[in-house]
Amino acid sequence: xxxxxxxxxxxxxxxxxxxDFLHAVLENFTKSYPASRSEAFSxxxxxxxxxxxxxxxxxxxxxxxxxxxxxxRKAEELGIIVQIAQTAEEACRIIEKxxxxxxxxSIIKSKSMTSEEVHLNGYLESKGFEVIESDLGxxxxxxxxxxxxxxxxxxxxxxRTQVANLFSEVTAKAQNEDISTLVKVARKELRxxxxxxxxxxxxxxxxxxxxxxxxxxxxxxxARFVTTLPKVHVALIGLEKLVENIDDALKxxxxxxxNATGQKISSYVTWITGRSECxxxxxxxxxxxxxxxxxxxxxxAKDRIFSEILHCIxxxxxxxxxxxxGHIGGxxxxxxxxxxxxxxxxxFYHGLNNARFLADNCINCLACKEVCASGIDLPSLIxxxxxxxxxxxxxxxxxxxxxxxxxxxxxxHRFLKIAKAGQKPxxxxxxxxxxxxxxxxxxxxxxxxxxxxSEPLRDRWGRIKPEIEDPVLKVGLFAxxxxxxxxxxxxxxxxxxxxxxxxxxxxxxxxxxxxxxxxMMGDTKNTRMIxxxxxxxxxxGNYDFIITLCASCASFLRESYPGIVGxxxxxxxxxxxxxxxxxxxxxxxxxxxxxxxxxxxxxxVTYHSPCHLARGLNIKMNPEDLITSAGYDFKKADHENxxxxxxxxxTLKFPEIxxxxxxxxxxxxxxxxxxxxxxxxPGCIMQLRGGADRAKMKLQVLHLSEILNPANK
Amino acid sequence: xxxxxxxxxxxxxxxxxxNVFIAGNNKDGINYxxxxxxxxxxxxxAVLDVDESYSRQLLDHGFExxxxxxxxxxxxxxxxxxxxxxxxxxxxxxxxxxxSEDLRLATMLPDIHFSVIDAxxxxxxxxxxxxxxxDWFRNGNYTxxxxxxxxxxxxxxxxxxxxxxxxxxxxxxxx
Numbered sequence: 036x037x038x039x040x041x042x043x044x045x046x047x048x049x050x051x052x053x054x055d056f057l058h059a060v061l062e063n064f065t066k067s068y069p070a071s072r073s074e075a076f077s078x079x080x081x082x083x084x085x086x087x088x089x090x091x092x093x094x095x096x097x098x099x100x101x102x103x104x105x106x107x108r109k110a111e112e113l114g115i116i117v118q119i120a121q122t123a124e125e126a127c128r129i130i131e132k133x134x135x136x137x138x139x140x141s142i143i144k145s146k147s148m149t150s151e152e153v154h155l156n157g158y159l160e161s162k163g164f165e166v167i168e169s170d171l172g173x174x175x176x177x178x179x180x181x182x183x184x185x186x187x188x189x190x191x192x193x194x195r196t197q198v199a200n201l202f203s204e205v206t207a208k209a210q211n212e213d214i215s216t217l218v219k220v221a222r223k224e225l226r227x228x229x230x231x232x233x234x235x236x237x238x239x240x241x242x243x244x245x246x247x248x249x250x251x252x253x254x255x256x257x258a259r260f261v262t263t264l265p266k267v268h269v270a271l272i273g274l275e276k277l278v279e280n281i282d283d284a285l286k287x288x289x290x291x292x293x294n295a296t297g298q299k300i301s302s303y304v305t306w307i308t309g310r311s312e313c314x315x316x317x318x319x320x321x322x323x324x325x326x327x328x329x330x331x332x333x334x335x336a337k338d339r340i341f342s343e344i345l346h347c348i349x350x351x352x353x354x355x356x357x358x359x360x361g362h363i364g365g366x367x368x369x370x371x372x373x374x375x376x377x378x379x380x381x382x383f384y385h386g387l388n389n390a391r392f393l394a395d396n397c398i399n400c401l402a403c404k405e406v407c408a409s410g411i412d413l414p415s416l417i418x419x420x421x422x423x424x425x426x427x428x429x430x431x432x433x434x435x436x437x438x439x440x441x442x443x444x445x446x447x448h449r450f451l452k453i454a455k456a457g458q459k460p461x462x463x464x465x466x467x468x469x470x471x472x473x474x475x476x477x478x479x480x481x482x483x484x485x486x487x488x489s490e491p492l493r494d495r496w497g498r499i500k501p502e503i504e505d506p507v508l509k510v511g512l513f514a515x516x517x518x519x520x521x522x523x524x525x526x527x528x529x530x531x532x533x534x535x536x537x538x539x540x541x542x543x544x545x546x547x548x549x550x551x552x553x554x555m556m557g558d559t560k561n562t563r564m565i566x567x568x569x570x571x572x573x574x575x576g577n578y579d580f581i582i583t584l585c586a587s588c589a590s591f592l593r594e595s596y597p598g599i600v601g602x603x604x605x606x607x608x609x610x611x612x613x614x615x616x617x618x619x620x621x622x623x624x625x626x627x628x629x630x631x632x633x634x635x636x637x638x639x640v641t642y643h644s645p646c647h648l649a650r651g652l653n654i655k656m657n658p659e660d661l662i663t664s665a666g667y668d669f670k671k672a673d674h675e676n677x678x679x680x681x682x683x684x685x686t687l688k689f690p691e692i693x694x695x696x697x698x699x700x701x702x703x704x705x706x707x708x709x710x711x712x713x714x715x716x717p718g719c720i721m722q723l724r725g726g727a728d729r730a731k732m733k734l735q736v737l738h739l740s741e742i743l744n745p746a747n748k
Numbered sequence: 749x750x751x752x753x754x755x756x757x758x759x760x761x762x763x764x765x766x767n768v769f770i771a772g773n774n775k776d777g778i779n780y781x782x783x784x785x786x787x788x789x790x791x792x793x794a795v796l797d798v799d800e801s802y803s804r805q806l807l808d809h810g811f812e813x814x815x816x817x818x819x820x821x822x823x824x825x826x827x828x829x830x831x832x833x834x835x836x837x838x839x840x841x842x843x844x845x846x847x848s849e850d851l852r853l854a855t856m857l858p859d860i861h862f863s864v865i866d867a868x869x870x871x872x873x874x875x876x877x878x879x880x881x882x883d884w885f886r887n888g889n890y891t892x893x894x895x896x897x898x899x900x901x902x903x904x905x906x907x908x909x910x911x912x913x914x915x916x917x918x919x920x921x922x923x
Contacts, residue, residue, distance in 0.1 A: 060904060060905070063905070064905055113887070113888045114888075169912065170902070171900045171902040171903070171911055172900075172902035172903075175902070175903075188901065188902055188905065189902070190902050190903065191902075191904075191905065193903070193904075194904065195903055195904055195906075198903050214903050214904065214906045214908055215908050217903055218900060218903070218908040218910070218911060219910075221911075222910065222911065222912060225912065226822065226823075226912075229912075230819075230822055243885075245882075246882065246885040246886070247885075248885050254898065254899050254900060254911070255898055255899070255900050255911035255912045255913065256856055256898035256911055256912040256913025256914075257911070257912040259852065259855075259856050259892070259912075259913065260856055260912060262890075263849060263852045263853065263856065264819070264853075281878050281881050281882055281885075282875065282878055285874050285875055285878070288874065288893075289874070296901070298764075299760070299763075299764075299839050300839040300841060300893070300895050301895070302764075302894070302895055302896050302897070302898055302899055302913070303892065303893065303894060303895075303898075303913070304892070304893035305890070305891075305892055305893075306881065306885070306889070306890070306891040306892075306893075307889075307890055308884075308885040308888050308889045308890075308891075309887070309888025309889065310888060311847060311849070311852075311888075311890045312847055312848055312849045313849060314817050314819055314849050315819065
């Protein structure tokens with residue numbers, strides 16, 4: 036469904052957030068998925084397998100035309116009729132024609148997202164054919180006239196009560212809510228449909244060019260019936276399913292079930308080559324048609340940036356770990372394809388109108404990238420789709436204004452000084468703004484906002500910087516906006532800790548915002564400008580390292596700066612030299628400071644892992660050891676490395692989801708009984724501290740630097 | 749080596765709710781089948797593609813063998829006995845060459861499916877079968893990997909065995 040505005044999309048999102056049953060089922064599922072995935076992959080090197088899948092898909096996508104020709108040749112030798120549909124409509128028409136030619140009245144289908152993509156069922160039904168889905172989840176949603184809410188478990192959003200009511204209607208008999216009974220009802224109802232169907236339609240998980248074979252990875256057994264009983268079989272297959280050889284297919288079989296449902300292998304893998312025996316066919320062999328679907332795939336395959344999206348093997352894992360999906364489900368986070376991959380596919384397969392407001396709904400927590408079976412850089416692709424949409428529609432005013440402001444350092448800092456003065460009526464002594472005028476604040480009031488400090492870091496630096504006589508190391512400090520203008524005390528703790536260890540810290544004044552907010556708003560041009568400003572500020576300082584206390588800045592400066600679009604060769608060299616020196620505070624401390632072991636103080640501390648640390652910089656271990664050696668008791672929280680919900684500009688776009696995620700985190704933290712929450716990103720601190728304050732929790736939210744060097748407080 | 753593969757196969761198959769019976773000889777296998785059928789009060793059974801001693805003994809002991817073709821007998825087939833080409837130890841998977849429509853239906857239609865495999869046929873991993881698969885596919889083929897009974901978790905993610913295929917899978921490994 037195409038939303039008419041961002042507001043109307045948000046209203047729809049609100050519905051999902053208010054659905055208690057959906058919340059419970061998604062919470063349950065997302066909680067158990069990581070462990071079952073881990074268990075399925077036990078004994079295997081996951082990264083290695085992901086790399087292998089990525090290699091297979093990259094190789095296949097690079098020669099799609101060749102593989103198609105090879106497959107077609109092989110398949111036709113074996114009597115299969117192979118066609119290619121350029122568009123969704125063409126695919127529907129081709130299949131309609133096949134049905135007409137074979138006097139088909141009743142069609143039975145096994146699960147195929149590709150058939151959903153082209154709206155096949157609706158088309159065939161409008162032409163008078165009976166179309167029945169046989170996969171349990173698909174049959175359920177077909178009866179309810181709904182789309183799937185997950186790639187692999189289409190009816191996951193429904194309760195057993197809803198299914199029982201549905202089945203009672205369908206069978207005209209009251210049906211009990213017991214799930215195994217409901218499954219038996221479906222088994223009985225559909226058994227007859229398999230037997231009486233004239234044509235079976237399937238998709239395929241892979242199509243092997245070398246042998247003309249298709250593969251179906253299933254659990255229920257319905258695909259086996261669909262490809263056995265009816266006298267005609269049509270397989271509708273996206274071109275990107277083509278692989279070269281049997282070993283490629285075996286690798287997909289090895290990875291897909293593990294990543295999708297935490298199974299070592301699905302109950303059935305069916306390999307179909309050529310026309311199988313069919314006793315009701317006049318030729319004793321089944322009529323077998325394969326329709327490959329293009330619908331923009333060959334163009335995508337040649338796209339330097341987006342060809343990667345064709346590496347998707349449709350496991351659904353990205354949705355399983357996405358915090359946004361976890362709150363609102365597939366009907367709201369998607370169109371036909373759901374979840375993170377759906378945000379990209381919708382743009383290409385279902386057009387701008389359907390993607391326009393959906394594509395914004397990504398918090399950029401990087402969880403999907405971490406779990407993708409093919410290692411697709413989904414967050415970058417989603418960002419790129421957002422940029423394309425804004426290019427078509429023109430940049431939003433906020434982006435243009437922010438761009439102008441942030442790239443002019445002096446102007447930006449003057450603006451903040453004005454804002455600081457303007458905040459006076461709303462600030463309180465303990466550092467929070469709790470009572471902004473309602474009109475500015477209503478949707479965003481789920482957390483208290485911090486004050487801008489009266490003396491930012493850059494203004495107090497001259498006064499507070501420690502003098503070191505014989506420094507063992509000289510580090511440059513990149514502060515970032517929040518540590519400069521809102522939380523300078525975190526930096527003070529850090530710098531004094533370093534000073535105690537004879538490490539000199541320099542704060543180059545010409546530095547500005549790291550540029551991440553601009554990048555997230557799609558303003559590459561100004562991001563580039565601001566990046567070069569920062570690089571210049573640190574050049575010539577001859578620093579051993581450049582440290583920062585902000586995980587978001589650290590990740591952006593270190594991992595993303597060298598790849599910023601539009602840098603010339605000389606700039607790339609300078610940026611690379613800069614980025615190489617960037618190190619996050621914790622890693623720097625671990626490598627260069629010997630911390631003294633402190634006496635136990637019996638205070639319980641728990642930890643939140645910032646997205647940009649855990650996944651941006653791949654620092655997955657929590658600093659439990661540093662926390663306990665500082666004298667605290669450590670208690671690990673559930674969802675420790677799940678996003679805090681801030682997401683920078685995301686919290687402005689979708690405050691209700693930002694709030695839902697914040698509450699999820701705070702609940703997990705409450706369960707630990709900890710009085711202190713430690714993290715390593717001032718953005719996360721702003722979100723979590725603000726939320727704890729609003730909820731009147733007795734929880735201190737501190738930066739790691741403040742735990743390691745509390746003397747500053 | 750094969751002793752070990754049999755153990756691994758049994759462990760993995762049982763993890764996914766298959767029943768695994770190790771038979772010293774065919775007779776032990778058939779006795780196992782009869783015990784299960786008695787318990788389930790099933791008298792009519794489809795037997796296909798196994799050693800003829802299976803059908804002989806079942807007939808001798810009063811069971812009725814369902815005639816082919818099976819297509820029109822869908823509601824009558826409550827149990828079946830077939831064999832598999834080999835097993836894959838790593839996942840407890842049966843590999844069947846299922847070109848024959850009756851063979852496929854025999855493994856899909858009943859509530860209870862018995863599959864007989866030779867212990868010596870068990871390979872370690874699916875990749876060990878690449879050449880065999882390639883050979884089969886050369887002239888057209890329907891190959892099935894079967895791991896455990898049919899299942900679904902589509903309703904509230906609660907795992908239920910026996911969606912459209914067999915509710916019970918019994919694997920008889922003949923030593």
